Amino acid sequence: MLFSGGQDSSTCLAWALARFARVETVGFDYGQRHGVEMQARQTVLAGVRAAFPHWAARLGEDHVLDLRGFGAVGRSALTTERAIEVTERGLPSTFVPGRNLAFFVYAAALADRRGLLRLVGGMCETDFSGYPDCRRDTLDAMQVALQLGMAREFTLDTPLMWLTKAETWALAHTLGGDPLIDLILEDSHTCYLGERGVRHDWGYGCGTCPACELRARGWAEWRATERRSEP
Secondary structure, eight states: OBOOSSHHHHHHHHHHHTTOSOEEEEEEESOOTTTTHHHHHHHHHHHHHHHOHHHHTTEEEEEEEEOHHHHHHSOOTTTSSOOOOBOTTSSBTTOOTTHHHHHHHHHHHHHHHHTOOEEEOOOOSSSSOOOGGGSHHHHHHHHHHHHHHHTSOOEEEOTTTTOOHHHHHHHHHHHHHHHHHHHHHHHOOOOTTOOOSOEETTEESOSSSHHHHHHHHHHHHHHHHHHHHOO
16 A cells, blocks of 8 residues: 555555555655655554554554655756645656655566565546556556566555545545544545645545645545535
């Protein structure tokens, strides 16, 4: 499970734990400005073990891989002090070229050693920031490349691929109820600027970066749906 400690990967972690007998997690230190997520992921993992004992037995080893060299090559607003804006290519300046592809190569190499064949990621192309390596066709090609290049029948699962952020909140609630929602609100980290000092109704963050805007809008839409469904 590619696990950053954000809303999406926390939801995917619950999805995986509900389906598989053993789930190992992997995080990547690529020199991201929001390096606070490296601590957040540990807090979320501890919270899952404490709040969901039936999942704790399935939650295996956590791995952290050093990709700082890659982050230095793929310079973006996530790894250097530069404005978050749309570039001349029409892509957000937060796009780290090939980041998700590199993540899956490293995750697959680790999985090969661990004897694991399913790789789970929180990529989505319904509600996302426009990153081309979040698209399902990109990951379908990556799956084929990994199968051929490593002679392993890897499967790349992306349970959020066709969900809106509101539907991601709803999925988290279906999987873990209010305890999982509370854990995501309090302990997961999404904000690109690493802001943890301001608590909004949707969790912590600056409130203005693209990641915060997506999370906040999804929360508002889901809560509005929940209120309409209440008796």
